[in-house]
Amino acid sequence: MRVLVVGSLPPPLSERARGLLAEVVRLRSEGNEVEILSPRANTVAHRHIAAPGAAGALEVALAARGFDEVVLQLEPGFPFAASAGRAGRAVGLGALATALKSCGLPVTLRLHSVHDLPGGPGGRAAEGLWALARRIEVGGEETLESLQAVLSPETAAKLALGLPPLQLGSGRRPETALVGGANLEDATALVRARSAADRSLITRGRGEGVAELPLGEWLPSPGAGVPFPGELQRQPRPSTPLARRAGRAVLHAADSASLTRPLARGLRVARTLARRY
Amino acid sequence: MTKVAFVAPRYGPRVIGGAEAQVRDMARGLARRGHEVEVLTTCAEDHHTWANSLPAGVESEQGVTIRRFETVPSSDPLLWASIERRMHAGERLSPADELSWVSGRLMVPELYLYLAETATQYDAIVYSPYLFWTTLYCLPLAPERSILVPCLHDEDYAYLDVVRAALAGAASIWFLSEPEHQLAHKLAPLPAHEVTGGGIHVPESYDPDGFRGRYDLERPFVLYAGRREGGKGWPEAMAGFGAALLRHALQLDLVTVGGGQADIPALLTGRVIDLGFLEDDEISNAFAAATAYLQPSKNESFSRTIMESWLAGTPVIANSAGAVVSWHCERSGGGILYGDEIELGECLRLVSEEPKVAAGLAASARDYVLSNYRWETVLDRMEAALERFG
Numbered sequence: 001m002r003v004l005v006v007g008s009l010p011p012p013l014s015e016r017a018r019g020l021l022a023e024v025v026r027l028r029s030e031g032n033e034v035e036i037l038s039p040r041a042n043t044v045a046h047r048h049i050a051a052p053g054a055a056g057a058l059e060v061a062l063a064a065r066g067f068d069e070v071v072l073q074l075e076p077g078f079p080f081a082a083s084a085g086r087a088g089r090a091v092g093l094g095a096l097a098t099a100l101k102s103c104g105l106p107v108t109l110r111l112h113s114v115h116d117l118p119g120g121p122g123g124r125a126a127e128g129l130w131a132l133a134r135r136i137e138v139g140g141e142e143t144l145e146s147l148q149a150v151l152s153p154e155t156a157a158k159l160a161l162g163l164p165p166l167q168l169g170s171g172r173r174p175e176t177a178l179v180g181g182a183n184l185e186d187a188t189a190l191v192r193a194r195s196a197a198d199r200s201l202i203t204r205g206r207g208e209g210v211a212e213l214p215l216g217e218w219l220p221s222p223g224a225g226v227p228f229p230g231e232l233q234r235q236p237r238p239s240t241p242l243a244r245r246a247g248r249a250v251l252h253a254a255d256s257a258s259l260t261r262p263l264a265r266g267l268r269v270a271r272t273l274a275r276r277y
Numbered sequence: 278m279t280k281v282a283f284v285a286p287r288y289g290p291r292v293i294g295g296a297e298a299q300v301r302d303m304a305r306g307l308a309r310r311g312h313e314v315e316v317l318t319t320c321a322e323d324h325h326t327w328a329n330s331l332p333a334g335v336e337s338e339q340g341v342t343i344r345r346f347e348t349v350p351s352s353d354p355l356l357w358a359s360i361e362r363r364m365h366a367g368e369r370l371s372p373a374d375e376l377s378w379v380s381g382r383l384m385v386p387e388l389y390l391y392l393a394e395t396a397t398q399y400d401a402i403v404y405s406p407y408l409f410w411t412t413l414y415c416l417p418l419a420p421e422r423s424i425l426v427p428c429l430h431d432e433d434y435a436y437l438d439v440v441r442a443a444l445a446g447a448a449s450i451w452f453l454s455e456p457e458h459q460l461a462h463k464l465a466p467l468p469a470h471e472v473t474g475g476g477i478h479v480p481e482s483y484d485p486d487g488f489r490g491r492y493d494l495e496r497p498f499v500l501y502a503g504r505r506e507g508g509k510g511w512p513e514a515m516a517g518f519g520a521a522l523l524r525h526a527l528q529l530d531l532v533t534v535g536g537g538q539a540d541i542p543a544l545l546t547g548r549v550i551d552l553g554f555l556e557d558d559e560i561s562n563a564f565a566a567a568t569a570y571l572q573p574s575k576n577e578s579f580s581r582t583i584m585e586s587w588l589a590g591t592p593v594i595a596n597s598a599g600a601v602v603s604w605h606c607e608r609s610g611g612g613i614l615y616g617d618e619i620e621l622g623e624c625l626r627l628v629s630e631e632p633k634v635a636a637g638l639a640a641s642a643r644d645y646v647l648s649n650y651r652w653e654t655v656l657d658r659m660e661a662a663l664e665r666f667g
Contacts, residue, residue, distance in 0.1 A: 009389075011376065013417055025394050036386060042376035044389045044414060046349055166393060168418055184610040187627060187634055191613055194623040198524070248355075 002033045004064050006049075007073030007110065008040040016112040017043070018165030019139055020073050023110070026163060027071070037063050039078035051269040052081055053088070054095035061099035070103065072096075073110040074117055082118055089118065093125035101132055110162060112139035114146040122150035130155050137162035279400040279667045280313040284392070286383065286409040288318040288343060289331065291554070293504055293536035295581050296406040296428040299453070299475050303403070303426075306476065306656045308340035312663075315342040315399075317392065319385050319411070327383040346388040357381025364433050375439045379413050392418050401666035403451075406578075407443060408434045416443050422666060423447045429457050429464075430576035431600060441465040449662065453579035456600040473659050475579035476652035480558070483565035483589055492552055498530040499594065499625060500567035502560060502582050503574070505537040505551075510573030510596060512540070513618075517573075519545050521622035529629050531571070534563055564589035569628040569635060572612070575599040584650055587611045587642035592635045594624040611642020 005024055010017045027034050038045035039056060047063065049056045057079055064070050076082045080092025100107050109129065114121060121130075130136060130151055136158045138144045148156050254264035285300045292301075300316070308314040320329035327348045336343050351357055360378045364370060370378070388411065396402060396419035404412040407427035416423050425447040429435055444450065444465035452458040453475040461467055488494070499518070505511040511533075518531045519542070531549045533539055539551040555563065564570060570586035572595040580602050583593045593612030595602045606612030613628075615621040628635040648654075 010417070011414065021393055024390060028390065028394065034390070042373065042380045044384070044386050046386050168420070183634075184607070184613070184638060187613050187638060191615070191620055191623045191627055194626070195617075195620045198619045198623065 001031075001068045002035070002066065003027050003069045003071060004035055004037060004067040005071045005073075006037045006039070006060055006063075007071075007078075008038050008075060009036060009044040011043065013168060015165045016073075016075060016116065016139070018168065019112050019162055020110065022163040022166040023071065023137070025166060035067070039075070049078075051265065052077065053079070053084075053092050055266075055269050057092070057095035057099040060096065061102050064100075064103040064105060067105060069106050069108070070100065071108045071110065072100070073112070075112070076116055076118070080118075084118070086119070090123070090125040093123075093129050097125070097128040097132060100129075106134045107132060108135045108137060109133040110137045110139075111143060111147070112162075114143045120150070121147050127151075127155070130158075133158055135160060278311050278313065279663050280398065281307060281315070281663065282399045282402045283314070283316045283318075284388070284402060284404045284411050284415055285316065285318050285406075286411045287321055287324060288316050289322055292322055293554070294324070295475075295503075295577065295579060296426075298581060299426070299428070299579065300403075300405050302476055302478070302652060303656075303659065304341045305339045306652050307659065307663075310656060310660065314340065315344060317344050317346070317388055317411075319348045319383065319388070320345045321348050321383065333387075344391070346385050346391065348383045348385055351381045351383070353377075354381065364437075370437065372438060375437050378437075379408075379410055379439060383410055384414075385411060389415055389418070396422065401663055404443075404447070407440060413439050413443050416447060420446050421448050424449045424451060424662075424666075426451045426453070427457070427461065428453060428578035429460050430578055431460050432576055435460070435464055449665075451659065451662065454601045454604060456604045457578045460600070469665075471658070471662060473662065474650050474655050475581060475584070476655035477581060477584040477588060477646055477650045478557075478652060479588060479647070480561040484562045485566035488559065488562035488566040492532075492550075494530065494532065494550070494566070496528055496530045497568040497629065498532040498550070498566075499569045499571045499628070500563055500586070500591075501531065501533045501535075501571045501573070502563065502585075503535045505533060505535060505539045508574075508576055510575060511537075514571055514573035514621075515542065515545060515549060517615075517618040517621040518549065518571075518625065520618050521625045522548060524622050525626045525629075527625055527629050529568065529625060532563065532567070534560060561585065561589060564591050567591050568632065569594050569625075572596065572599070572602055574602070577601045580605065583612060584646045587639055587646050590636065590639045590643060592628060592638040592642070594621065594628065605645075609642040609645035611638050611645065613638070 007020045008017055009021050024034055036045040037047050037049060039049045041048055049059050079096040080089050084092060111117060137160055138147060139162055144159055144161060147159055251264050251267060254260040283300050283304050285297065287297055288301060304314050304316050320331045320333050321327045322330050329347045331345055333345050333347050356377055360370065360374050392415050399422060401422050401424050402419060403424045403426060404416050405426035405428060407429060425443060427450065434440065441464055444461055444467060447468055450467060450470035451473040452461065452470065455472055458472050501514055503509055521527055532552060534552045534555045536554060541549045541551060564586045570583065570591050570593045572580060572583050572593055575596055575598040577599050578601055583602060583605060586593050587609065593606060595606055595612045595614055597603050597614035597616045603614055606614055613624045615624050
């Protein structure tokens with residue numbers, strides 16, 4: 001079976017991330033093919049969601065095509081920003097519920113802690129999400145009780161404790177240490193003396209066979225990484241089409257002004273989605 | 278006997294690089310000694326594109342089981358490039374920026390998940406080199422059985438907090454040289470660690486005349502072997518060589534072997550000769566045929582090539598800005614150091630005009646390599662260190 005897991009693995013090695021990692025390990029051990037779509041940048045994943053909120057929900061729906069099951073973890077920042085107000089929360093949860101419903105796949109929802117869902121587990125928008133889940137896994141007794149208190153008996157029947165977080169070792173081992181020599185001095189002294197003479201000649205701009213050479217162009221100042229002054233036969237660099245470069249510049253400019261930033265970000269998300277799907 | 282996994286971003290016969298070759302020889306050497314050795318790596322060979330050029334799956338080579346996992350491309354290469362610029366400009370990066378930089382070149386989620394499932398099946402897991410996703414992300418999965426072979430260089434990347442965490446968080450660290458060890462002490466509080474050194478294979482024989490004949494090399498030459506790229510000092514080496522040709526009318530060519538584009542300037546065509554990728558035996562012959570070996574790189578944690586040069590009886594001309602190579606040259610007496618292009622020119626002149634002096638330098642250095650860096654010696658140290666994990 002192909003399972004899409006939506007949620008954040010480490011880093012950081014939080015309990016929540018290790019809980020999801022334990023679930024992924026379990027799914028794989030049962031022979032499932034697992035792909036991870038992470039809402040948090042830089043975490044271990046096959047893909048990362050490009051944008052938060054409703055656009056992120058759309059991405060989940062698009063990514064779920066071709067999978068047999070979805071395991072989705074609700075966590076701070078997903079499916080709505082931690083700073084979102086009531087409306088933002090409702091839009092995020094509603095969009096995610098709609099997206100998951102549109103997939104038509106069995107969904108397992110995970111909530112590590114009740115604190116991971118700002119505003120609590122109740123409310124109409126959240127209820128719509130819980131209702132469509134086939135199973136709801138929680139990270140501990142406290143969260144289990146909190147959900148039992150707000151869910152309908154029918155939905156509460158889907159509740160179950162999830163796997164404990166994957167235990168990762170932290171032991172340490174003891175310490176050890178190790179190891180402990182020509183006539184290099186003469187050779188080095190000769191090179192240094194001759195170099196001093198070279199510098200003197202160059203400074204004065206004369207000397208045997210030196211003055212007629214374009215040394216000023218050839219010799220970088222000591223230690224400087226000056227490129228070779230001759231014509232370099234470099235490999236042609238792959239050129240970016242003018243239109244794409246112009247597009248990037250426009251996006252960059254739009255992103256730097258608060259008024260046009262949402263538009264720029266929307267275009268970026270659209271571009272990312274278009275490339276991926 | 279221990280079950281050991283080596284985690285490396287690239288592994289294979291066509292993968293060029295000192296750290297990569299070190300991992301390959303460590304794995305094979307320990308396997309020859311009866312340890313159960315696996316290599317967990319990517320399907321990539323090119324460290325610029327990280328494209329999956331090899332098939333994912335399991336294969337066996339010289340007693341080593343190799344498990345390859347596909348890389349996932351960076352979602353935002355522009356962000357990576359921008360962080361890289363800021364880092365080199367000396368800007369302090371946020372933890373999120375550091376992780377974006379580490380993930381910006383390659384990610385290998387399947388390798389991570391495989392390790393999450395199987396880490397406890399290994400007695401020890403060796404991660405190398407230090408600055409890749411495969412090390413910085415995977416090491417925390419089983420820190421109690423992790424050995425870091427960082428191959429550190431004194432470069433901007435080494436000062437990242439994420440690197441500090443890896444150095445401090447490993448169960449043990451194996452350094453390839455004393456300067457590398459000292460640098461690590463400046464970067465992080467270190468766990469158990471030792472200077473195991475790097476290992477070098479001693480060729481049974483050399484064929485310098487045959488090498489010159491096969492490649493029509495008429496003039497004596499200095500050799501550069503390795504990746505031809507800016508980070509290894511290759512452009513500066515060519516510039517210095519060109520300046521020395523003009524200044525001293527040297528009867529020397531510069532022969533280069535290895536990976537990457539040599540980008541030879543038109544002015545030096547015929548005097549800088551690119552032989553491309555050669556098999557190990559032929560590279561040994563190149564070392565023996567050369568008048569001197571040129572090591573322009575500042576960023577070395579061991580420098581196998583200078584060892585191979587000394588073994589072949591060939592002296593080394595090296596950039597004094599490289600702490601590790603300078604340390605080896607001074608300890609062995611086998612390498613002349615240069616601080617700028619003028620000194621490089623005089624070094625080239627010396628080996629060209631006074632080959633007996635040059636040969637004398639290399640003679641003592643061969644003994645230095647044989648006493649300290651034969652693979653058997655290095656593997657003895659590694660095995661002793663592994664006993665604590667068995």
